[in-house]
Amino acid sequence: MMKNILIVGCGLIGSSILRATLLKKISKNIYVYEKSKKNILIIKKLKTRCKIINRFNNIPNNFDLIILCTPMSQYKDVIKKISKCISNKTIVTDVGSTKESSSKEVANLLNKNKIWIPSHPIAGSEVSGPKYGDKNLFKNKWCVLIKEKNTKKNSLLKLKTFWRKLGSKVITMSTKQHDIVFSMTSHLPHLIAYNLVKTATDFEKQKKYQLIKYSAGGLRDFSRIASSNEIMWRDVFLSNKKNLVNAINLFIKNLNLFKNNIKNRENKKLITKLVNSKKVRKKIIKLKQDVNKPDFGRL
Amino acid sequence: MMKNILIVGCGLIGSSILRATLLKKISKNIYVYEKSKKNILIIKKLKTRCKIINRFNNIPNNFDLIILCTPMSQYKDVIKKISKCISNKTIVTDVGSTKESSSKEVANLLNKNKIWIPSHPIAGSEVSGPKYGDKNLFKNKWCVLIKEKNTKKNSLLKLKTFWRKLGSKVITMSTKQHDIVFSMTSHLPHLIAYNLVKTATDFEKQKKYQLIKYSAGGLRDFSRIASSNEIMWRDVFLSNKKNLVNAINLFIKNLNLFKNNIKNRENKKLITKLVNSKKVRKKIIKLKQDVNKPDFGRL
Numbered sequence: 001m002m003k004n005i006l007i008v009g010c011g012l013i014g015s016s017i018l019r020a021t022l023l024k025k026i027s028k029n030i031y032v033y034e035k036s037k038k039n040i041l042i043i044k045k046l047k048t049r050c051k052i053i054n055r056f057n058n059i060p061n062n063f064d065l066i067i068l069c070t071p072m073s074q075y076k077d078v079i080k081k082i083s084k085c086i087s088n089k090t091i092v093t094d095v096g097s098t099k100e101s102s103s104k105e106v107a108n109l110l111n112k113n114k115i116w117i118p119s120h121p122i123a124g125s126e127v128s129g130p131k132y133g134d135k136n137l138f139k140n141k142w143c144v145l146i147k148e149k150n151t152k153k154n155s156l157l158k159l160k161t162f163w164r165k166l167g168s169k170v171i172t173m174s175t176k177q178h179d180i181v182f183s184m185t186s187h188l189p190h191l192i193a194y195n196l197v198k199t200a201t202d203f204e205k206q207k208k209y210q211l212i213k214y215s216a217g218g219l220r221d222f223s224r225i226a227s228s229n230e231i232m233w234r235d236v237f238l239s240n241k242k243n244l245v246n247a248i249n250l251f252i253k254n255l256n257l258f259k260n261n262i263k264n265r266e267n268k269k270l271i272t273k274l275v276n277s278k279k280v281r282k283k284i285i286k287l288k289q290d291v292n293k294p295d296f297g298r299l
Numbered sequence: 300m301m302k303n304i305l306i307v308g309c310g311l312i313g314s315s316i317l318r319a320t321l322l323k324k325i326s327k328n329i330y331v332y333e334k335s336k337k338n339i340l341i342i343k344k345l346k347t348r349c350k351i352i353n354r355f356n357n358i359p360n361n362f363d364l365i366i367l368c369t370p371m372s373q374y375k376d377v378i379k380k381i382s383k384c385i386s387n388k389t390i391v392t393d394v395g396s397t398k399e400s401s402s403k404e405v406a407n408l409l410n411k412n413k414i415w416i417p418s419h420p421i422a423g424s425e426v427s428g429p430k431y432g433d434k435n436l437f438k439n440k441w442c443v444l445i446k447e448k449n450t451k452k453n454s455l456l457k458l459k460t461f462w463r464k465l466g467s468k469v470i471t472m473s474t475k476q477h478d479i480v481f482s483m484t485s486h487l488p489h490l491i492a493y494n495l496v497k498t499a500t501d502f503e504k505q506k507k508y509q510l511i512k513y514s515a516g517g518l519r520d521f522s523r524i525a526s527s528n529e530i531m532w533r534d535v536f537l538s539n540k541k542n543l544v545n546a547i548n549l550f551i552k553n554l555n556l557f558k559n560n561i562k563n564r565e566n567k568k569l570i571t572k573l574v575n576s577k578k579v580r581k582k583i584i585k586l587k588q589d590v591n592k593p594d595f596g597r598l
Contacts, residue, residue, distance in 0.1 A: 097516075122516050125594035126580070132593055142513060177508065184502050186516030192495060193517075195557050196488060197576040199550045203483050209476065212582050214441060217421050217485030218492075220589040221520055227580030230573035237561050237569065248558050251498045252551055258494055259547050262536050270536065274529035277496040281425070281526030283511050290519040294431055295424035296595040 002027040002064035006085065007050075008078055010034040010043055012124055013095045014069030015133030020166045022048050023135050031059055033082075042130045062087050065162065067119075068094035072102045072235040079109045086114055091155050093119045097182065097232070098239040099146055099175040115155045118146040120178065121168060122186075128229040139167035140288070147172035183243035187236055188251060191244065193225040194233075301326040301363035305384065306349075307377055309333040309342055311423060312394045313368030314432030319465045321347050322434050330358055332381075341429045361386050364461065366418075367393035371401045371534040378408045385413055390454050392418045396481065396531070397538040398445055398474040414454045417445040419477065420467060421485075427528040438466035439587070446471035482542035486535055487550060490543065492524040493532075 005027040007014045014032070021030055030050040034040050040052055053059060063085055070078055075094070086092060092115060096102050103118045110116055122142040125132070143163040147156060160170045173181070200219055204211045215223065237244060261269045285292045304326040306313045313331070320329055329349040333339050339351055352358060362384055369377055374393070385391060391414060395401050402417045409415055421441040424431070442462040446455060459469045472480070499518055503510045514522065536543060560568045584591045 122513060127593040141515065180506060181508050181510055181513055182516060184499050185510050185513045185518045188498070189495060189517030189521055191557065192491060192521075192554075194573060194576050195553045196491060196550065197579050198572055199487070199546070199553050200483050201575065201579060202553070203546070203549060207479060209480050211480055211484050212579060213586055213588070214421060214480055214484045215583050215586075216440065216588045217481060218488030218524055219484045220583050221524060222488055222491075223576070223580040223583050224589070224595065225517055225520060226576035228573075230570055230577065233573055234566065234569045238564055238566075241561050244561060245558060247498070247502070248554060250502060251495065252554060254494045254498050254501070255491075255547060255551060258490065259544060262540050262543060265537055267533065267537075270533045271529055273497055274493060274525075274527075274532055276500070277493050277522070277525035278529065280496050280500060280511060281522040284514050284519050284522050287512055287514075289512070289515045290523070291597050294426040296523065296597055298590050298595055 001025065004029045004031065004060045004063045006031045006033065006059075006063050006066045006082070008033045008066065008068050008082065009070035009074070010039055010052075010130050011069065012128045012130070012132050013121065013137075014067070015043065015046075015130035016123070016135065016137035017067060017069065017095075017166065018043075018048065018050055019046070019133055019135035020138060022050070024165045026162065026165055027064065029060075031063075039130050046130075056081050056085060059085060061085050063090045065159075066090055066092045068092070068096070068106075071231045072096045072098065072239060073231070075102055075106055076109065079106055083110075086110070088113050088115075090115065091159055092116045093159060095119055095121055097186065097236045099178045101239045103146060103175045115152060117151060117156060117159050118175070119159065119163065120144040120146075120182075121163070121166075123168075126224050126227045128232070136167065138163070141168055143168035143170050144178055145170060145172050146175055146178065148174060179240050179243050183240055183247045187240055187244055188247040190225055190228060190233060191237065191248070192251070193222040196222045197226040300324065303328045303330065303359045303362045305330045305332065305358075305362050305365040305381070307332045307365065307367050307381065308369035308373070309338055309351075309429050310368065311427050311429070311431050312420065312436070313366070314342065314345075314429035315422070315434065315436035316366060316368065316394075316465065317342070317347065317349055318345070318432055318434035319437060321349070323464045325461065325464055326363065328359075330362075338429050345429075355380050355384060358384060360384050362389045364458075365389055365391045367391070367395070367405075370530045371395040371397065371538060372530070374401055374405055375408065378405055382409075385409070387412050387414075389414065390458055391415045392458060394418055394420055396485065396535045398477045400538045402445060402474045414451060416450060416455060416458050417474070418458065418462065419443040419445075419481075420462070420465075425523050425527045427531070435466065437462070440467055442467035442469050443477055444469060444471050445474055445477065447473060478539050478542050482539055482546045486539055486543055487546040489524055489527060489532055490536065490547070491550070492521040495521045496525040 010032050032050045032052050099118050121138050123137045163170050284290050309331045331349045331351050420437050422436045462469050583589050
């Protein structure tokens with residue numbers, strides 16, 4: 001059992017970690033740093049035995065684990081503020097959705113003898129804030145830990161154990177590999193969803209037809225993802241620029257090919273493309289990455 | 300109560316109409332035309348009092364209502380086969396997802412004194428076949444009926460009543476308006492989903508990284524839509540070519556603008572776009588076009 005854990009930022013992910021950590025009795029003391037008065041009220045209502053702080057005075061300097069759960073654009077400020085709480089034994093981690101730039105940024109701010117191992121739990125949804133936190137949020141979900149040449153084995157093992165106790169399936173990647181993989185499986189889908197909703201609203205204004213009213217035929221699915229937290233996703237898009245630009249270009253290339261398939265009535269090519277996508281869905285279901293119910297069980 | 304109804308093609312939609320029509324006691328006799336032996340077996344297992352036929356001999360020539368539920372590419376063949384069953388009092392309708400070209404095609408095949416009013420129930424999902432049919436599929440869903448200058452008021456009213464009994468909210472549009480509206484709310488989202496899944500699989504091969512395994516972060520949502528029936532969607536894409544090409548171009552334009560926002564780190568523009576999408580989601584929930592649960596209630 002750990003003695004002291006600090007969760008910095010207690011939104012959807014931070015508060016889910018708080019809930020799961022308490023449930024699994026992972027640490028004797030849990031400190032939660034949160035700035036928002038609204039969020040603090042919600043956390044207080046949970047009546048957990050965590051210590052809510054809004055400044056970094058009079059708190060331990062021997063944390064076993066510090067987890068950054070703020071938007072990535074706040075890491076710099078946060079690290080400066082908490083630096084005195086980080087001992088040479090403290091494992092510092094985060095839950096950010098991109099790794100290459102944020103990992104370097106934090107590493108540069110920390111002394112070389114500090115332990116910094118980024119994490120990315122593949123969990124969350126379109127809602128944000130501690131109100132929606134869930135002790136089971138990480139259950140059976142992937143959690144990617146960043147393993148670089150200089151990552152200490154012992155610390156990595158401790159962090160793996162932590163996430164596994166929360167229910168995650170842990171996997172390690174380099175920052176580069178992580179950002180490439182998730183540019184395609186997560187960042188591009190979000191970016192496309194935002195732009196599809198934008199295109200529909202532009203079109204609605206232009207044509208003066210009511211469209212949103214008839215969104216049940218497909219658009220509504222995209223609108224869910226496109227209602228995700230704007231600060232978090234702005235940070236993701238800006239910090240994974242290189243991979244995203246590449247992914248967007250690849251996608252536009254495919255879109256133009258498909259447009260030509262339609263224009264030229266290329267029946268066989270169209271059918272092949274549509275049949276192949278169906279196979280991917282089957283693989284996703286088999287890998288338990290989605291529920292095996294028509295229409296996500298919404299009907 | 301009607302006397303004779305004919306459902307042509309008994310897949311997801313046809314079998315849902317069958318189930319709902321029986322439940323609501325809409326017609327004395329229900330005839331179901333189905334070619335697939337596999338589907339016939341499934342329909343027989345339902346033990347309903349419908350008459351399953353696989354040819355158009357020895358059946359009434361005074362149907363009150365005939366509903367085409369086959370893929371749109373089969374309408375031509377079907378109309379030729381059933382023409383002798385269509386009296387001057389029979390209302391002929393369909394459930395196809397595009398209207399401009401299919402509506403003209405059928406109208407040209409029918410005598411001018413026949414009654415042809417296309418329908419489009421905005422219901423369905425990624426699964427197909429009678430196995431997945433549901434008597435409540437149309438409940439509280441939009442059903443668009445096509446009203447043109449020459450549409451007979453009395454027949455339109457009868458058809459409206461039919462869909463309302465099945466639980467639909469009925470609205471009328473012209474074929475042109477219909478195809479423009481659904482190019483954006485349904486056809487473009489499906490086309491984008493197919494192409495995103497294709498881009499991800501192309502990328503997986505190119506980079507030799509496993510991607511599908513990590514699809515829970517966004518890609519999985521698109522894969523559901525992208526696993527929809529290939530014949531139906533090939534027909535949709537080809538028959539709504541003009542509007543879809545326009546929609547794709549508008550979407551690519553927005554995608555390129557967003558790419559530049561990222562490249563130039565245009566913080567304000569990005570935040571505005573992301574915040575605006577969130578508003579659309581709220582509108583969709585308010586209009587009851589989607590469930591009001593985080594992550595579609597999948598968590």
